[in-house]
Amino acid sequence: MEQALLISNAILWVMVIALAITVLALARQVGVLYERIAPAGALMVGHGPEVGDPAPVFEVDTLAGSRLKLGGNRDDARSTLLFFLSNSCPICETLIPVLHSIRKTEAAWLDVVLASDGTREEHELFVENKGIGEFDYVLSTQLGLGYQIGKLPYAVLIDGSGKISAKGLTNNREHLESLFTAKELGVASIQDYVHGKDVA
Amino acid sequence: MIEFDPIIVLACRYSLALLFAHAAWTKWRAFPYFSATLNEYRLLPPVLVPSAAAGIVASEAAIAVGALASPTATFAMALAAILLIVYISAIGINLTRGRNDIDCGCGGPESKQTLNGWLVVRNLLLVITALVGSASLVLRPLTAIDASLIGLVVLTATVIYLALEQLLSNLPRLDALDEIME
Numbered sequence: 360m361e362q363a364l365l366i367s368n369a370i371l372w373v374m375v376i377a378l379a380i381t382v383l384a385l386a387r388q389v390g391v392l393y394e395r396i397a398p399a400g401a402l403m404v405g406h407g408p409e410v411g412d413p414a415p416v417f418e419v420d421t422l423a424g425s426r427l428k429l430g431g432n433r434d435d436a437r438s439t440l441l442f443f444l445s446n447s448c449p450i451c452e453t454l455i456p457v458l459h460s461i462r463k464t465e466a467a468w469l470d471v472v473l474a475s476d477g478t479r480e481e482h483e484l485f486v487e488n489k490g491i492g493e494f495d496y497v498l499s500t501q502l503g504l505g506y507q508i509g510k511l512p513y514a515v516l517i518d519g520s521g522k523i524s525a526k527g528l529t530n531n532r533e534h535l536e537s538l539f540t541a542k543e544l545g546v547a548s549i550q551d552y553v554h555g556k557d558v559a
Numbered sequence: 560m561i562e563f564d565p566i567i568v569l570a571c572r573y574s575l576a577l578l579f580a581h582a583a584w585t586k587w588r589a590f591p592y593f594s595a596t597l598n599e600y601r602l603l604p605p606v607l608v609p610s611a612a613a614g615i616v617a618s619e620a621a622i623a624v625g626a627l628a629s630p631t632a633t634f635a636m637a638l639a640a641i642l643l644i645v646y647i648s649a650i651g652i653n654l655t656r657g658r659n660d661i662d663c664g665c666g667g668p669e670s671k672q673t674l675n676g677w678l679v680v681r682n683l684l685l686v687i688t689a690l691v692g693s694a695s696l697v698l699r700p701l702t703a704i705d706a707s708l709i710g711l712v713v714l715t716a717t718v719i720y721l722a723l724e725q726l727l728s729n730l731p732r733l734d735a736l737d738e739i740m741e
Contacts (some may be wrong), residue, residue: 390728
């Protein structure tokens, strides 16, 4: 009897550990699944001007000192990617290399403008530390309020005629690129794409 | 003084030693990230954040080491319970503020857990583990079977804990999916 109990106990231990490992593996697979089936795209949260509306026109000074007009019809028909970030947002920092590569590869039709608010000194330090001096960097509370930016990093794509062609919360490269795809497809947001709404 | 069988007490101590060693290591490896996360909790003036972050990492490392040897283990477990209660309060305060989208900072940048009620439940269970671990040992000779049992319990508890952690970090992904599909 005692022998049988000992053996049963040993077998149970082995099976408990095997089951625990199986549960761990399953949980990981579920996590991967969530990631894969989620259509990668910038989530449109909050309010502010709608996609398709003319972008509010702002005249702002860049950190470098030049004057920049955001929104409105542009003679050269170039688009503008307005990227809202903050020096205290870790995810924003992970997107800096992506912004560098977008600036290079999309240079033919796109200007990238970084926008934030706060004191000039801390942002000058931030620009220097992160090596993002070649971007137009604007500090304007009005701009953030105008687009009603609630969460960072947030990006707004303005086309050459001054209309908003896409916008959304951008946590990674796929999200940022989804804005360009949205512009090409004429879809307002990932929500609209999933629901098959035709906004074009 | 409460006394428990050595198997129960030692399994609690060694499991928590492993847990805190891992926690301290991931926080240390990505220290600037952890400081930024701690700042996001908005509980401390920004000037104090780097020293508080260093203090947390040092305490976690001290708990991990202290839990291994009997003379210091009771103290280490008490410190663990206090630290966990501080975490529970910090998470609770931010949950009541509605700031449930900040990173919990429990692991490194990869773990990406946002704050939710389950973290409080998890930490409460860890507090109970720490309290059991702070009890004294019933004096009896320990055999090889006892030692291997302790090993098995620590192993199983760790694997189950990892599975729960994985499920917790799946939660925000599931929520994000729901948000899109709504």
